[in-house]
Amino acid sequence: MTETIDVRGLSCPEPVMEVRNALSGKKTGEFTVLVSNATARDNVKRAVSSLGWKVEIKEIADGFELNLTR
């Protein structure tokens, strides 16, 4: 079951903080993160990569979808 974290429209660093909160304590899993702009995309990618999550990015109509797995 993939959990979706929708942080579209939030100002930095809120997307990163929301995603970090959602991931905290999770050893493995699949998450979908929705962001509305490239800055949030890059910031979330950098943050979760440093935590050891694999990230795949897809462009969607109103932003980007990041698929995280670990």
Next chain:
Amino acid sequence: MSREKLLVIVSGMIIGVLAVILVHLGNPANMGFCIACFIRDISGSLGLHGAEVVQYLRPEIMGLILGSFAAAILFREFKPSGGSAPATRFVLGIIMMVGALVFLGCPLRMLLRLAGGDLNALVALPGYVAGIWVGTFFLKSRFTLGKSFPQGSSEGYTAPAAAVILLVFLVMAPPFVLFSENGPGSEYAFWGVALGAGLLVGLLAQRSRICTMGGIRDLILFKDTHLFAGLVALLLVVFVGKLAAGFFEPGFTGQPVAHTDGIWNFLGMLIVGWGAVLAGGCPLRQLILSGEGSSDGLITLLGLAAGAAIAHNFGLAASPEGVSLYGQAATGISLLLLLIIGILNSRSGLSNKTNAGSSVAGD
């Protein structure tokens, strides 16, 4: 090192180099770039305040917006968006300008002043860090100004269009635009060079997302040095440049466009740091965001411009002689407003704790 981090560092270095060049070509000392000062000058030039020594349509500002706009278009990142707490963002813009004019500079100029040997900036820097540190407490209490939403294109084109109109005003100099005949407002590099410098920095800042507040905030929150590296690069380049050119003059007194009131330098920058965390970006970053189509960024800029008018019309802005009584009162009011805005928009922790505390207050 990642390509992105290298870009942040290179951006910091180029901002530093251009800042030194702009001062050499005529900008006020330690004011190669100062977003607060420049918006204040534009505000004065349009007649929003009557401080005759700080009135000029600084083309660096228009360049920054248009450079960001060009980069955003080029890299398909131009996205009209907005609608996240416009009134609160406007007030945060006013507050940041009041803080900046109590210190006499935005965070970018604080770094430039520091690199030039102005030790008053060394007092202000801990204030800025402290303000950001306080701001992160609110972020941890899930502070948010709410979501922004996609908007129609006119919302996104407003900032770049306004920048073009201001450039036309600068070149045509219609009689209703005011230009200082002396003081800092009368000191400027040739407009073409200043515009070019602004364009280049706007482009780089859009690509690198460099932000004077973000660099320190991410270091405090996540121990992330990504943006911080750019600030260190900027500081070092200007420091070395000034040292090599013989312009490094360390000291507290006699520094250009500065005062020596330590406590107010500290508190002024504390306000800017705290306000920038709540607004999601320092004044430079707000300019870049407005170029990318964010009307939240633009409304913060309008707040900064209104803040400049308030600061000079009400006599709140500091002068080389120091900070007026009104300026000191405005500092206190700004701190109180930041606390209120912070508490009212935090979703956990602070506001609940405040309520819990008040239940025993009657004893």
